[in-house]
Amino acid sequence: MxxxxxxxxxxxxxxxxxxxxxxxxxxxxxxxAFLYSNPxxxxxxxxxxxxxxxxxxxxxxxxxxxxxxxxxxxxIVVVNALVVDRGETVLARLGDWPLFGRVDVTLEAIVAGLxxxxxxxxxxxxxxxxxxxxxxxxxxRALRPLAGRSALTATLVSRLVPxxxxxxxxxxxxxxxxxxGAAAVxxxxxxxxxxxxSLDRAVDVAATLELxxxxxxxxxxxxxRARSRYDRRFYAVAALVLAAAIxxxxxxxxxxxxxxxxxxxxxxxxxxxxxxxxxxxxAPLRRRSRVSPSSRIxxxxxxxxxxxx
Numbered sequence: 634m635x636x637x638x639x640x641x642x643x644x645x646x647x648x649x650x651x652x653x654x655x656x657x658x659x660x661x662x663x664x665x666a667f668l669y670s671n672p673x674x675x676x677x678x679x680x681x682x683x684x685x686x687x688x689x690x691x692x693x694x695x696x697x698x699x700x701x702x703x704x705x706x707x708x709i710v711v712v713n714a715l716v717v718d719r720g721e722t723v724l725a726r727l728g729d730w731p732l733f734g735r736v737d738v739t740l741e742a743i744v745a746g747l748x749x750x751x752x753x754x755x756x757x758x759x760x761x762x763x764x765x766x767x768x769x770x771x772x773x774r775a776l777r778p779l780a781g782r783s784a785l786t787a788t789l790v791s792r793l794v795p796x797x798x799x800x801x802x803x804x805x806x807x808x809x810x811x812x813x814g815a816a817a818v819x820x821x822x823x824x825x826x827x828x829x830x831s832l833d834r835a836v837d838v839a840a841t842l843e844l845x846x847x848x849x850x851x852x853x854x855x856x857x858r859a860r861s862r863y864d865r866r867f868y869a870v871a872a873l874v875l876a877a878a879i880x881x882x883x884x885x886x887x888x889x890x891x892x893x894x895x896x897x898x899x900x901x902x903x904x905x906x907x908x909x910x911x912x913x914x915x916a917p918l919r920r921r922s923r924v925s926p927s928s929r930i931x932x933x934x935x936x937x938x939x940x941x942x
Contacts, residue, residue, distance in 0.1 A: 637693040638764045639795035645766070646863040647689045647917045652772045654867035658916060659685070659759045661871040665878045665910055666755040671889040671898060672744075674881075675751035677907040682758040684914030691765035698761030705757065706750025713746030714738045719892045745891040764795075789838065796834070801827050870916040874909065881906040 642648060647655055659682070666678045679702075686695035715733060720741025727736040769792055804826060808818040881887065886906045888898020 637697055638761055638798070640765060640768055641690075642768070643690045643766075645689045645917060646866070646919055647685065647762075647766045648768070650861045650863040650867050652767055652775045654861070654864040654871075655763070655767045657871040658867040658913075659763050661874040661878075662910070662913065663756055663759045664875060666752050666759075668878055668882065669887045669889075670748045670752075671887050671903060672748055672751060673897070673899065673903060673907050674887070674910065675748065675755060677911040679751065679755045679758060680911045681914030682755055682762060684911075685917050686758065686762040686765070688915070688917040688919075689762065689766045691762055694761045694765040695758060698758045699754070702754030702757040706747070706754045709750040709753065710743055710746035713749065714742045717742040717745065720895075721893050722895075741891045741893070741895055744895050748889070748891070793831075793834065793838075797827065797831055800830055867916060870913050874913050877906055877909050 647658070650658075662678050662681050662685075666675055669675060669678075683695055683699065686692070686698075715730075715736055715738070718735070718737045718739060720739030722740035723737050724740055724743075725738040727738065730736050801823070804823050808823065811818075881902050884902040885898070885900065886902040888896070888900060888903060890896040
């Protein structure tokens with residue numbers, strides 16, 4: 634059973650692009666989420682990451698990441714509303730709580746938590762798209778001349794985390810198949826079994842790498858691969874998004890204030906930046922090649938049976 638976040642090769646622009654172009658594109662969307670606190674811009678960044686993942690065929694990864702992101706965002710909103718009592722608009726007075734003291738839920742605290750939750754959700758969705766659409770082996774080859782051991786460690790982590798998730802799913806299925814008469818298996822035993830299996834796999838992987846000579850200082854292999862025709866597109870979109878984000882900061886596009894009262898800027902610069910960031914999610918769109926009538930006739934002559942079908 635393969636994890637939904639594991640890389641799956643597909644003939645899509647983001648998968649065919651070089652790792653540098655893919656990282657620059659997704660990193661630009663995440664950079665916007667961390668540079669801005671305005672909920673409108675954060676929603677636009679989330680739309681861009683979601684649309685990019687759907688266009689790349691990573692539908693399951695995107696939906697799971699959205700569930701995780703929304704759950705984390707809700708948790709951040711609840712915690713911030715209970716811990717922070719700043720703000721002028723008091724929605725509920727919950728009295729004195731142990732360890733928290735007096736708890737007053739304010740609208741400003743909820744909106745501030747929502748901004749942080751949206752930022753975390755955008756990062757989770759972008760990371761899921763990266764995990765499902767960027768080949769870790771190509772990332773290793775690209776980073777090997779710079780930091781070979783770090784690149785190897787990062788690639789092993791990106792490969793072994795989905796394997797551990799698949800092991801956890803298999804252990805849960807095996808526990809359910811034991812029958813109603815068997816004792817219930819809690820999360821503790823499952824976690825210990827998963828940890829033991831992960832440690833055994835880590836020892837096996839380390840021994841395999843040792844036998845293959847990864848500990849030796851071998852000369853770097855020259856593996857020149859032709860650049861993809863989609864690289865320029867993703868580099869251009871990343872540069873455009875980052876330039877627009879920096880310019881928007883200078884023009885006041887991040888006009889957002891939570892304390893002492895909520896003020897969300899909806900000026901022209903904010904709207905323009907939001908639209909641009911949301912449209913950047915269409916960068917992985919694959920254009921259909923137009924087939925001329927003459928080529929269709931030639932193809933039909935070469936393959937008459939396919940033409941009849």
